[in-house]
Amino acid sequence: xxxxxxxxxxxxxxxxxxxxxxxxxxxxxxxxxxxxxxxxxxxxxxxxxxxxxxxxxxxxxxxxxxxxxxxxxxxxxxxxxxxxxxxxxxxxxxxxxxxxxxxxxxxxxxxxxxxxxxxxxxxxxxxxxxxxxxxxxxxxxxxxxxxxxxxxxxxxxxxxxxxxxxxxxxxxxxxxxxxxxxxxxxxxxxxxxxxxxxxxxxxxxxxxxxxxxxxxxx
Numbered sequence: 001x002x003x004x005x006x007x008x009x010x011x012x013x014x015x016x017x018x019x020x021x022x023x024x025x026x027x028x029x030x031x032x033x034x035x036x037x038x039x040x041x042x043x044x045x046x047x048x049x050x051x052x053x054x055x056x057x058x059x060x061x062x063x064x065x066x067x068x069x070x071x072x073x074x075x076x077x078x079x080x081x082x083x084x085x086x087x088x089x090x091x092x093x094x095x096x097x098x099x100x101x102x103x104x105x106x107x108x109x110x111x112x113x114x115x116x117x118x119x120x121x122x123x124x125x126x127x128x129x130x131x132x133x134x135x136x137x138x139x140x141x142x143x144x145x146x147x148x149x150x151x152x153x154x155x156x157x158x159x160x161x162x163x164x165x166x167x168x169x170x171x172x173x174x175x176x177x178x179x180x181x182x183x184x185x186x187x188x189x190x191x192x193x194x195x196x197x198x199x200x201x202x203x204x205x206x207x208x209x210x211x212x213x214x215x216x217x218x
Contacts, residue, residue: 001077001080003152003153003163004153004154004204005155006060006062006064006204007064007067008059008068009205010056010059012071012074013071013072014075014076015045015073015074015075031044031051036068041070042068042070043071044070045073048075049075049076049079050083053084053087055072084163088161089157090163091164091165092119092120092164092165093119093164093166093167094120094127094129094168095116095117095134095166095167095169096116096142096144097170097171097210097211098116098171100176102194105134105190106192106193106198107138107187108181108187108188109187110186110188112203113201113202114204114207115168117130118133118136127169131169131171134171136182136185138180138187139176139179139180139182140176140179141174141175142173143174144169145171146169148170148217149168150165151168151206151210152206153166198211
C-alpha cells in the first residue's frame with residue numbers, strides 16, 4: 001500500500017516482507033521525528049497498526065517539506081486499512097494527464113506545479129469527474145483515454161484527517177482556444193511542459209509518483 005503525506009512517500013507492507021534493491025536504514029526502536037533527517041530511506045519494523053496511524057497523523061501535522069521514502073511493516077494490513085477507514089475521511093477525486101505532441105498540461109496552484117484534478121461529486125462516475133475537473137480548471141476540451149492509476153494522499157481538512165483517493169486518466173487535447181486558469185480554485189497558471197521541464201518542476205510527491213508511472217508506460 002502506497003500513500004503520500006506532504007513530500008513523503010510512504011509504503012505500508014504486510015510482514016514478512018522481502019527487501020528490494022533500495023538500501024533502507026532499519027529503525028527497530030520506537031519512531032522518532034528526527035529519523036526524517038536521515039539520508040537513507042527508512043524501514044520501520046517495530047510499530048503496531050494503531051501506532052502507525054498515530055505516526056501518520058503526526059507527520060500530517062508536522063507539514064514536513066523533506067522528500068523521504070518510508071516503509072512501515074505491519075502484522076495485519078487488513079486491520080491497518082480498517083483503522084484508516086475509521087479515522088480518516090474518504091475524499092474521492094479524479095484528474096487527468098493531458099497530452100499534446102508529447103507535452104503535458106500543467107497547472108500552478110498555491111505556488112506549486114500540479115496536474116488538474118478535483119473531487120468527485122456524489123453519484124458522479126470517476127471518468128466523468130476527471131474530464132469535468134480538467135476542463136473546468138484549465139478552460140480546455142479533452143478526450144478521455146486509459147486509466148493510469150490512483151494515488152492516496154493524506155492531509156488535514158477543516159481540522160479533520162482525510163485521505164484523498166485520486167483516480168488518474170490519460171487524455172488528449174481537443175481544443176485549447178479558451179485555455180485559462182480557474183482562479184476561484186486557486187489556480188494561478190496553465191501551461192504546456194515538455195518531459196524535461198516536467199522532470200525539473202517543483203511539485204508534490206504524489207504528483208511525482210503518478211508522473212513516473214505515466215512516463216514509464218509511454
